Structures are given as C-alpha cells and as structure tokens.
Amino acid sequence: MKIRTIATVVSAVTLALCAIGVIAQAPRPSPYPVTAARAFTFEKIADGVFYATSTGAMATGSNIPVIVNDRDVLIVDTGTTPAAARALVEDLKTITDKPVRYVVNTHFHYDHTDGNSVFADTADIIAHEYVRYAILNLDVLHREPFKTSQLTNVPNRIDALKRQLADEKDAARRATLERQLATAETGWKQLEEIKPTPPNMTYSSKMVLNRGAREIQLLFLGRGHTRGDTVVFLPKERIVCTGDLMESTLAYMGDAMFDEWLTTLDALKKLDFDLVLPGHGVPFKEKSRITAYQSYLRDLMTQAADLRKQGVPADDAARRVDLTSHRTDFPEIQRPGADIRGVRRLYEWMDERK
Numbered sequence: 001m002k003i004r005t006i007a008t009v010v011s012a013v014t015l016a017l018c019a020i021g022v023i024a025q026a027p028r029p030s031p032y033p034v035t036a037a038r039a040f041t042f043e044k045i046a047d048g049v050f051y052a053t054s055t056g057a058m059a060t061g062s063n064i065p066v067i068v069n070d071r072d073v074l075i076v077d078t079g080t081t082p083a084a085a086r087a088l089v090e091d092l093k094t095i096t097d098k099p100v101r102y103v104v105n106t107h108f109h110y111d112h113t114d115g116n117s118v119f120a121d122t123a124d125i126i127a128h129e130y131v132r133y134a135i136l137n138l139d140v141l142h143r144e145p146f147k148t149s150q151l152t153n154v155p156n157r158i159d160a161l162k163r164q165l166a167d168e169k170d171a172a173r174r175a176t177l178e179r180q181l182a183t184a185e186t187g188w189k190q191l192e193e194i195k196p197t198p199p200n201m202t203y204s205s206k207m208v209l210n211r212g213a214r215e216i217q218l219l220f221l222g223r224g225h226t227r228g229d230t231v232v233f234l235p236k237e238r239i240v241c242t243g244d245l246m247e248s249t250l251a252y253m254g255d256a257m258f259d260e261w262l263t264t265l266d267a268l269k270k271l272d273f274d275l276v277l278p279g280h281g282v283p284f285k286e287k288s289r290i291t292a293y294q295s296y297l298r299d300l301m302t303q304a305a306d307l308r309k310q311g312v313p314a315d316d317a318a319r320r321v322d323l324t325s326h327r328t329d330f331p332e333i334q335r336p337g338a339d340i341r342g343v344r345r346l347y348e349w350m351d352e353r354k
C-alpha cells in the first residue's frame with residue numbers, strides 16, 4: 001500500500017471504454033491523496049469520501065464512491081462480479097476498519113449491481129424501485145448491456161489476445177499479453193458466479209440517510225439513462241455521485257429515455273454541488289460538462305431523427321451519425337458513428353413517442 005499526495009491512478013476513461021476493465025490502462029495524475037490496494041485505488045476526495053477505481057489487476061466494473069460514516073460505510077454500486085465485490089471489501093481495509101452496511105445501486109446495469117450478492121446478508125441494498133423491478137423481471141444476464149459487453153466481448157478479447165500472442169516475438173510484450181490474457185480468462189470464469197440480486201430496500205423519489213454527522217441523500221431526478229437512476233448527494237460536502245446518468249465520458253444509451261434524460265440533467269445541474277463523482281471516467285467540477293453532454297445527446301437525437309425520416313435503418317444510422325464535433329468535450333469520439341445499441345434504442349424510443 002502506498003499513500004502519496006500526488007499520485008497516478010489508472011485511466012477510468014480507458015475503463016469506461018472497456019467496461020470489463022481488463023485492458024491495459026495508462027496512469028492519469030490525481031490531485032487527491034491516493035491509496036493503492038490490490039484491485040482498487042482509492043482517491044481521498046474529502047473527509048471520509050473516497051473514489052475507488054480499478055488498478056487493472058482484475059475486471060471490476062464501474063468506479064465506486066465510498067462514504068465512510070461514524071460507524072459504518074456506504075458504497076455506491078458493487079462492481080461487475082462477486083469476485084470484484086469481495087476484492088473491494090478486502091481492499092477497503094486499507095482505508096477503514098468499519099463495515100459496509102449500506103449499498104446504493106445507481107441503476108440496474110451489470111457493472112453496477114453484479115457484486116450485490118456479496119452484500120445481501122450483511123448490508124441493506126438500496127435503489128430506486130425500478131432497479132428491483134429490472135433485476136427481478138428483465139432476465140439481465142441474457143439481455144443488453146450484459147450480452148454484448150460481457151458474453152460477446154470477453155471471449156472476443158480472449159481470442160484476440162491469443163492471436164496477438166501467437167505472432168509476438170518480443171519477450172517483454174509477450175509477458176504483457178500473457179498477463180492480459182490471464183486477467184481476461186479469470187474475468188470470464190468469474191462471470192459464472194453472478195447471481196442477480198435485487199435491492200432489498202427501494203424508494204421512489206427521495207430517501208435520506210443520516211449516519212452520525214453525515215447526511216446522504218438518494219435522489220431520483222427523473223428518467224434518463226435508464227428508468228430508475230439514483231444520484232447520491234452529500235449536501236454538506238457538496239459532492240454528487242451520478243452513476244451513469246452523467247459520466248465524464250459517453251454513457252451507454254441502450255436503455256435511455258432520451259428527452260427525459262435532457263430534463264433530468266437540467267435537474268442535476270440545479271443541485272448545489274462542487275464536484276461530480278461519476279460512474280465511469282474521472283471526478284469533475286464543471287457543470288458545463290453536463291451541458292456539453294446534453295448537447296451531444298440533442299445532436300444525436302436530431303441526426304437520428306433525420307436519418308430515420310429518410311428511411312435509413314437504425315444499424316446504418318449508427319454508422320452514419322457524425323458526432324465528431326463533440327470531440328473537444330469527449331475525446332473518445334475518434335470517428336463518425338455511435339454505439340449501435342444506443343441508436344437502436346433511440347429508434348425504439350422514437351416509436352414509443354408517436
């Protein structure tokens with residue numbers, strides 16, 4: 001374990017691009033004190049408030065805000081597998097000896113909830129009521145985003161690494177590839193243990209937890225990224241944890257309610273905060289980043305509606321939309337096109353709106 005004032009943590013942007021979290025990651029500088037454990041690195045954001053990101057040693061899923069209270073710990077989301085959640089519990093011992101008693105799921109997607117089973121007997125798992133509905137009714141291990149991001153992409157990555165390894169002669173590069181392959185194969189095995197576990201406690205618009213001196217607000221600001229996203233707001237610390245409702249990178253759109261997402265982001269901007277801890281990416285301060293994401297969504301909606309009017313099918317539209325003008329705000333946009341699952345959902349949403 002190392003504690004430094006200025007240190008580097010792995011690029012959460014890279015993690016977001018590869019939700020399974022097994023690709024090589026470049027370190028990024030952190031302005032916060034950093035504690036590096038085995039699977040997770042903890043940035044100390046404020047007194048008792050940490051931001052956990054993957055070290056790259058295993059597939060961990062989303063970034064996890066950790067809130068240490070007088071007697072207990074609340075974590076925001078549980079990662080991508082029970083193995084990742086157990087690793088988190090182990091790594092948390094480097095920053096606190098208090099037990100995790102509260103888990104908040106920001107939404108139902110696998111990279112935020114598939115570690116839930118680890119906490120089912122020892123913590124309250126709290127989420128918007130839609131999260132419970134979704135985990136109980138949507139057959140989440142046989143639908144998107146789990147289907148492509150895990151069931152398709154992980155074996156594809158294993159095959160690709162094997163092919164690269166077969167052609168690689170350089171010893172150092174071979175060692176890196178072998179390490180990446182081992183991580184990916186372990187990650188694949190760890191999926192078998194997943195048991196979708198719904199929250200045992202739900203709310204519909206607002207829930208407040210007072211844990212000692214800490215006030216923790218769970219807010220449903222409206223539908224958007226899914227039909228039931230929670231933001232975790234710490235009014236005294238002026239910090240908001242936004243899950244994937246607002247990332248510092250582009251979010252998955254396959255379950256989106258597009259017009260409502262814009263309105264919900266307006267409501268987010270009205271909260272009195274100084275810092276956003278997103279589900280993927282890096283902590284950020286600027287509300288202008290939220291406006292930039294709204295502008296990206298609006299542009300995508302307009303372009304997709306035009307293409308649809310011309311009779312272009314969703315899958316072609318996903319290749320043809322051009323959002324490269326948003327590259328300054330979202331550098332991961334390298335070329336025209338958008339995630340096919342998001343554009344399919346956008347077409348479906350346009351049908352629903354009729």
Ligand SMILES: [Zn+2]
Pocket residue numbers: 062109111112244279280
């Ligand atoms: Zn996510």
